[in-house]
Amino acid sequence: MKNFRFRGVSLILALTLLCATAACGGETVDTPAPSDTQQAAALPFDTPASVPAPTPEPTPTPRADPEEMVRNYWSEEQLVQAWGPDQVVEHLFFHPVIAYPQWAFHDCPSSRSEKDGLDDWMVTVDEFNKILDSLYERGYILVNMADVWGEYTNENGEVRMRRNTLMLPEGKKPLVFSFDDVNYYPYMLEQGFTSKLVVGDDGDIWAECTDPYTRETFLTQDLDATTILDKFVREHPDFSLNGAKGCFSLTGYQGILGYRTQNDIDIAADDPARPAFDANRQAEIEAVKPVIARLKETGWTFGSHTWGHIRLSSAGMAWIQRDTLRWAEEVGSLVGPTNILFYPHGGRPDGDHDQGESYGEEFKWLQSQGFRIFASVGTSSYSQVKTTISAVICDRLHPDGTTLRSGRSLERYSQFYNAKEIIDLEVRPDLGVTW
């Protein structure tokens, strides 16, 4: 059964690879790249009859999958350092990075307050690159968020969460990355961000991008947080444990990863726009599947950021239930089940009341839907395993304009980087710093 599903995925991968490439505006459709050929050989794979045979050009030398090297960089014998339950696993989260800062902060047609919002919550590509360099130099190593905590049955027969002991290479410090709102919301596409993730001819993840000044659309690995991190880890494989990258925190209301996969229930049944919407949705669902498959294969994981980016502290039970079920239907059905919930706006359920041992009905209901790791936003990588329910609550730190400019954050983030060396005050709006 498992094998059958795998065949299906690889078939869709092959078909959609061609469609995705053709749709990328000016990109030529090449013959299958060596890595695809190699992947095809490694997996049970039926060539669909409708796909023309590649022109018998010079036989390409099969390229080894560079991600394979990333996954296997550390051998079991090298993982000699036990990182126990009382030692902090740091957690940083990012929003999409700004590909064109001059456009985003100054030249784009958005309002001043929208531009200041980008300054508050985002970092630029250059800043993100500098942050990665600093984290790497300071000995951090990316670990899979799902490996940090695990469920077990205690001596009373109760299922609870616990912090796992991580086995790390000597001298390394564990770090979790999460990336919020990797949905490529339409409004952001006009603000100097990349527009979607795709699988390139070489089998790797690329970002589609439109230069806001020339309107030229192209594929890049240098302007999007996902592809920048992939590339960084390929160049520094010791920065990742078992190929771990980050966890995507996804909403659903504008689809995911740049694909408009949301359903049509908000469109009136007799709306003439509905058939076209549905046809496009189906195509987008097929197109995103190989992207998800490749991301999973290369160390990325998925969590919920609620379907509608709702404020869990004030939404109320009925809304939370509707929203959660809709996420499962529209996003979970594509990325698979997850036990991680990232609170939008950092707002905690039950009137912001799930800290310490306490929690209320909404938290309990969310837990009953399979969530075990509840991540908010805070001033440290705080985490607490609850003892009366199988759940852990945790906070994440947020490198962005607010913390890069803040004197108070300068010290808090000093273990990761020196904000003075990261922030690009040349291109950011003139909003001052407090350090």
Ligand SMILES: [Zn+2]
């Ligand atoms: Zn968000």
